[in-house]
Amino acid sequence: MYHHIIAAVLLTAGSAFAAPAPQQAAPPAEVKCPIVFDGRVPVGTEPTFFDSYATNTIFNPDYVKGNDLKWSQILKFPSEEASRFDGADYTSVEVTLSDKSIFQKQNGFRRAGLQFLKDSPDGPGTIGVKTLHFSVKQDPTRPLNLTHEYLNVWHEAADYSSNQIQFQTGQLIGKSAADKNKFKILDRNGRSLYSVDIDQKNWQNFAIKLDYDKNQVQIYYSVGQAPLKSVAGPTSVNLAGGGQFQIGMLKKPTGTSDVVNSGYQSKNLNEGQVYGGIFLEDSAGSCVSL
Ligand SMILES: *[C@@H]1O[C@H](CO)[C@@H](O)[C@H](O)[C@H]1NC(C)=O
Numbered sequence: 001m002y003h004h005i006i007a008a009v010l011l012t013a014g015s016a017f018a019a020p021a022p023q024q025a026a027p028p029a030e031v032k033c034p035i036v037f038d039g040r041v042p043v044g045t046e047p048t049f050f051d052s053y054a055t056n057t058i059f060n061p062d063y064v065k066g067n068d069l070k071w072s073q074i075l076k077f078p079s080e081e082a083s084r085f086d087g088a089d090y091t092s093v094e095v096t097l098s099d100k101s102i103f104q105k106q107n108g109f110r111r112a113g114l115q116f117l118k119d120s121p122d123g124p125g126t127i128g129v130k131t132l133h134f135s136v137k138q139d140p141t142r143p144l145n146l147t148h149e150y151l152n153v154w155h156e157a158a159d160y161s162s163n164q165i166q167f168q169t170g171q172l173i174g175k176s177a178a179d180k181n182k183f184k185i186l187d188r189n190g191r192s193l194y195s196v197d198i199d200q201k202n203w204q205n206f207a208i209k210l211d212y213d214k215n216q217v218q219i220y221y222s223v224g225q226a227p228l229k230s231v232a233g234p235t236s237v238n239l240a241g242g243g244q245f246q247i248g249m250l251k252k253p254t255g256t257s258d259v260v261n262s263g264y265q266s267k268n269l270n271e272g273q274v275y276g277g278i279f280l281e282d283s284a285g286s287c288v289s290l
Helices: 002-018 047-051
Strands: 035-038 093-097 110-114 129-138 149-156 163-170 182-187 192-197 204-211 216-223 229-236 244-251 271-282
Touching (some): 129 149, 182 204, 192 216, 192 229
Antiparallel strands (some): 035 271, 110 244, 149 244, 216 229
């Protein structure tokens, strides 16, 4: 009998030795350039922090979300591996959509988008050379429905007539379904600047350099904890028109030409997109944190 126990111990020890050495957690990436807007959420932030101007120093507590929802009901804080620019000090934040995600009277959309508290239509986010950083991760318990078109990060012009830059997924209305599983970065005319398959497991890190002086966009990308690399551009893009960034989801309906007000959205929605490492940095002098 003792032989059996010893054999079992030896086997266990053997398999432990055979297992790969535990991985050192990668050191968080450093932000090298001056931060203009910091959307990183410190670890331990209470959900209700996001609900009022009295506490929320990061995002606008009132916009852009379902009329009857508070941010503390919309946001979740997954405690998995931190994204590259969050490291040990900041937590990821999941933006969720439900049937109540109706903003004002926009019955066609389901939306919840974070705006940097200090971003303004003619503010520092709209001049010079700035780089928007964000990482995204998928929540298998709250999958997106890629039959629909989603905006996931964008910069909306001050007159609301267009988005100078839009990070999207799903089947774009009026376009082929062939690329519905990809993230797509488009200009205001829907021209594709970069696209990449959605990774269902790993963090995907993006940085979009917006040169408002030259009207050029350059895109950087990496997976997991790997440093960012330039993957597209600089490309000439019309960045005129001021406006504000939005980080979160706007899900368009199907079956309508009036996407704002009508169309089809399935019921009992429970969808989420995880974000991390959100910040806008000053890229004057070609500074980009990689
Ligand atoms: C995805 O969206 C389509 C179109 O609205 C709908 O028919 C389908 O039921 C949705 N799928 C899920 C899993 O909700």
